[in-house]
Amino acid sequence: MSLISMKFLLFVLIAVIGYYSIPKKFQWVWLLILSYIYYASSGIKIVFFILFSTITTYTAGILLHKISTCHAENQDTNRSFRKQQIISQKRLIVVTTLILNFGMLGILKYTNFVIDIFNHISGNQITFFNFLLPLGISFYTFQSMGYLLDVYWERYKPEFNFFRFALFVSFFPQILQGPISRFDHLAHQLFEQHTFNWAQAEVAVQRILWGFFKKMVLADNAAMFVDGIFNRYQEFPGLSIIAVLGYSIQLYGDFSGGIDVVIGIAGLFGITLKENFKQPFFARSISDFWHRWHITLGTWMKDYIFYPISLSKGMSRFGKFAKKTFGKKVGRTLPICAANIVVFLVVGIWHGAAWKFIIYGLYNGLIIAFSGLMAANYQKWKKACHINDKSKLWIVFQIVRTFILVNISWFFDRADSVRQALIMMKNAVTHFEITSLLNGSILETGKSVQNFSIIILIILLFGCAIVFMVSFIQENKIAVQQVLISRPVMIRWAVYLMLLFALPILGQPPTSSGGFIYAQF
Amino acid sequence: MKQLLEILEDIQPGVDYENCTTLIDDGVLDSFAILSIVSELEEEFDISITPVEIIPDNFNSAKALWDMVQRLKEA
Numbered sequence: 001m002s003l004i005s006m007k008f009l010l011f012v013l014i015a016v017i018g019y020y021s022i023p024k025k026f027q028w029v030w031l032l033i034l035s036y037i038y039y040a041s042s043g044i045k046i047v048f049f050i051l052f053s054t055i056t057t058y059t060a061g062i063l064l065h066k067i068s069t070c071h072a073e074n075q076d077t078n079r080s081f082r083k084q085q086i087i088s089q090k091r092l093i094v095v096t097t098l099i100l101n102f103g104m105l106g107i108l109k110y111t112n113f114v115i116d117i118f119n120h121i122s123g124n125q126i127t128f129f130n131f132l133l134p135l136g137i138s139f140y141t142f143q144s145m146g147y148l149l150d151v152y153w154e155r156y157k158p159e160f161n162f163f164r165f166a167l168f169v170s171f172f173p174q175i176l177q178g179p180i181s182r183f184d185h186l187a188h189q190l191f192e193q194h195t196f197n198w199a200q201a202e203v204a205v206q207r208i209l210w211g212f213f214k215k216m217v218l219a220d221n222a223a224m225f226v227d228g229i230f231n232r233y234q235e236f237p238g239l240s241i242i243a244v245l246g247y248s249i250q251l252y253g254d255f256s257g258g259i260d261v262v263i264g265i266a267g268l269f270g271i272t273l274k275e276n277f278k279q280p281f282f283a284r285s286i287s288d289f290w291h292r293w294h295i296t297l298g299t300w301m302k303d304y305i306f307y308p309i310s311l312s313k314g315m316s317r318f319g320k321f322a323k324k325t326f327g328k329k330v331g332r333t334l335p336i337c338a339a340n341i342v343v344f345l346v347v348g349i350w351h352g353a354a355w356k357f358i359i360y361g362l363y364n365g366l367i368i369a370f371s372g373l374m375a376a377n378y379q380k381w382k383k384a385c386h387i388n389d390k391s392k393l394w395i396v397f398q399i400v401r402t403f404i405l406v407n408i409s410w411f412f413d414r415a416d417s418v419r420q421a422l423i424m425m426k427n428a429v430t431h432f433e434i435t436s437l438l439n440g441s442i443l444e445t446g447k448s449v450q451n452f453s454i455i456i457l458i459i460l461l462f463g464c465a466i467v468f469m470v471s472f473i474q475e476n477k478i479a480v481q482q483v484l485i486s487r488p489v490m491i492r493w494a495v496y497l498m499l500l501f502a503l504p505i506l507g508q509p510p511t512s513s514g515g516f517i518y519a520q521f
Numbered sequence: 522m523k524q525l526l527e528i529l530e531d532i533q534p535g536v537d538y539e540n541c542t543t544l545i546d547d548g549v550l551d552s553f554a555i556l557s558i559v560s561e562l563e564e565e566f567d568i569s570i571t572p573v574e575i576i577p578d579n580f581n582s583a584k585a586l587w588d589m590v591q592r593l594k595e596a
Binding site: 153154155287291302303306307308310311316319332333335336339372375 | 548551552553556557559560561563570571572573575576
């Protein structure tokens with residue numbers, strides 16, 4: 001059930017009416033039932049996979065807590081021996097649960113990629129498996145494993161009620177494409193009793209409408225050109241640069257629009273999810289970009305992979321060696337750079353089972369690592385050139401530079417192969433010809449008429465201008481939604497109606513778009 | 522405390538460490554800076570800082586950092 005279908009909107013409407021009609025103490029039970037109905041609607045078989053994650057993580061959480069509590073109560077004479085025993089037991093539970101869950105994700109998502117590599121190396125022809133990829137498996141696995149590690153590190157106590165924990169894993173608005181929530185932020189909101197609030201509902205509906213606008217007007221219109229060019233890139237070498245710029249618009253509209261819808265729907269139940277985007281195209285460096293794009297994945301990676309690797313004994317030894325060899329400052333930074341490259345390699349692999357995603361991850365990791373190593377030199381150069389960090393010209397330069405670097409990475413993300421990405425990157429700087437963009441020959445709709453193509457382009461530019469304006473205001477720390485909600489009712493409703501009517505007039509019908517890109521993860 | 526302030530100033534100069542209480546919340550220290558601080562603190566005070574300690578509460582101010590160092594020294 002796609003987030004952008006009438007069936008889903010009807011499902012949400014029934015869900016909200018039911019949520020505020022039943023006794024408040026059963027609200028979370030209602031959400032759990034709805035979440036499983038939603039999940040099962042994509043195929044009853046896939047329910048097994050989410051149950052597997054839920055049961056293994058729940059059991060591990062309880063066991064970890066029991067071991068810690070027994071240790072606290074049992075202060076016998078041989079304390080250090082007992083402490084070591086406890087650490088080993090807890091580690092065994094965590095490692096087993098991590099292997100089971102990431103193993104499941106890995107088998108389903110990456111087996112065919114490994115077979116492909118093996119076939120290439122060995123010359124064998126092992127047949128690929130036709131695995132079922134459960135809905136949102138990457139998102140709920142990461143969310144569950146975050147919980148497991150937090151309980152292991154005793155950041156909070158585990159959830160003792162299995163059904164409540166099952167709701168935390170399966171909460172239906174976010175299961176398809178995130179955001180990846182943390183237990184200490186989301187769980188208490190799920191279990192609290194909520195009363196319907198008009199103002200809150202209005203803010204939520206605003207957010208949903210805005211999300212649909214981004215998805216239908218920006219992403220789906222851009223997709224018509226982007227798909228046309230990427231699928232026939234050899235026919236249109238002069239449009240490579242347009243393709244990648246269009247993909248920027250498509251991906252941002254699709255993913256951030258989808259997240260707006262998710263946050264809005266959760267808001268209808270009185271639940272505030274973490275933001276996943278913060279005007280990413282105003283980023284001043286690649287590192288800054290990752291603090292603004294898919295934020296919850298970035299913070300997950302930072303807390304559960306980057307810090308543990310950076311603070312591991314192996315990395316500490318490497319740090320000491322690097323300090324002796326390269327001096328204090330470089331030696332201190334090198335292990336951080338290494339951990340960073342590992343993190344982005346994982347980010348790349350998370351995006352998909354293909355070499356192009358591995359290169360996509362490494363590209364980002366290497367740029368950030370290089371910037372980290374060069375940070376002190378950059379400061380010196382800026383001082384020598386009298387560059388003021390706060391000067392508007394410098395800020396614009398940084399934003400444009402980051403935008404170009406991000407767009408280079410998109411070639412790997414969107415192309416079908418590394419080879420295609422490299423050819424298109426080359427074409428982007430050697431060829432430029434836009435006739436086929438204006439005459440409609442790249443559109444794959446069957447409506448290859450000139451006027452249609454130009455109209456879509458004008459709508460796209462209009463949509464971009466509106467989204468840019470809103471982002472610019474937000475970047476200047478003005479809460480657009482709060483400003484709108486404080487306006488008189490006539491103005492507010494005029495804006496809502498304009499947005500509502502813009503969707504079918506300016507946007508592509510949901511049936512012609514292929515759903516959300518990140519829903520395939 | 523003086524040693525700590527010197528470490529902070531060396532890693533990221535130009536910040537009012539004595540008064541700022543939002544080093545993480547306001548993004549003054551990024552993950553590179555945090556790990557550089559951890560590396561220096563471990564060496565300077567002979568302590569071991571685990572991922573569990575990497576939370577905003579421990580890094581938002583020089584005082585919070587100093588408290589963490591004292592706590593880990595006693596552990």
